[in-house]
Amino acid sequence: MVLERARREPRTLAIGIDASAPAMAESSRRAARPVAKGGLPNAVFVVASAEHVPDELVGLAHELTVLFPWGSLLRGTLGLDEAAARGIASLLRPGAAAVALASVTDRDALGISPLDDESRPEIAARWSTFGFCVARFRRSTAEEAAATGSTWAKRLSIGRDRPLWRLEIQRPAADESMADAI
Numbered sequence: 001m002v003l004e005r006a007r008r009e010p011r012t013l014a015i016g017i018d019a020s021a022p023a024m025a026e027s028s029r030r031a032a033r034p035v036a037k038g039g040l041p042n043a044v045f046v047v048a049s050a051e052h053v054p055d056e057l058v059g060l061a062h063e064l065t066v067l068f069p070w071g072s073l074l075r076g077t078l079g080l081d082e083a084a085a086r087g088i089a090s091l092l093r094p095g096a097a098a099v100a101l102a103s104v105t106d107r108d109a110l111g112i113s114p115l116d117d118e119s120r121p122e123i124a125a126r127w128s129t130f131g132f133c134v135a136r137f138r139r140s141t142a143e144e145a146a147a148t149g150s151t152w153a154k155r156l157s158i159g160r161d162r163p164l165w166r167l168e169i170q171r172p173a174a175d176e177s178m179a180d181a182i
Contacts, residue, residue, distance in 0.1 A: 001067065001148060003027055006043035013042050015057070019049040019073075050076045050084035053091060061091045066100040068152050077102055077167065079126025080112065089130045095173035101140055101148065103164050115165045123167065132169045140164040 002016035018024050024045040033039035048054055050073050066088070069077045076084020077100045092098060104115050113119070117139075124134040145164050146154075 001065065002043050002045070003030060003040060004149065006031065006040040010042055013044065016043070016045045017048050017057070019047065021047045050087040053087040058090045059093045061093060062096050064088070064091055064096070064098040066098065066102070067148055067150055069100065069102055074102060074104070074110070075112065078112065079123055079130070085126070085130055089132060089171070092171045094171055097135065097168060097170045100167045101145065101164055102167060103162050105162060115163065127169050132171055134167065135170045136166065136168040138166055140166040
């Protein structure tokens with residue numbers, strides 16, 4: 001997704017963040033190629049966890065996309081892990097939004113309730129403690145999952161055999177109160 005965004009929008013800095021360097025190694029190599037060979041100087045990859053966001057990235061993002069999170073990133077995306085949620089929140093500048101595509105089922109045995117239509121109020125309440133509002137929470141489609149190009153989504157049959165949810169959170173603009181944002 002980072003490479004596609006960088007290719008599609010050459011004036012946009014696309015930053016990929018993952019706690020696992022091997023997960024980004026191939027994409028990083030492609031981006032580092034010479035431009036004549038398909039390199040993308042506007043694509044950067046950073047090894048970091050949601051709990052430990054580099055200071056250089058704090059408040060930098062106009063938008064953030066989280067695809068198929070797991071572990072503490074999933075808990076942070078849902079506002080369940082305070083350190084990870086704070087890290088996610090710290091990346092966004094005022095007025096910025098984050099979109100997450102997430103899936104949780106009973107068979108995951110994560111100790112997290114499966115996502116459903118009734119999950120929104122709890123997620124919204126948790127994110128409000130970080131100064132964010134939930135702009136949207138809805139069931140995602142198989143087409144949206146496929147559009148990410150994620151091999152993980154394909155392996156899990158996300159959107160077909162496994163429900164996928166789209167969560168959009170918004171940080172109010174600096175001159176906007178939470179009441180105005182909701």
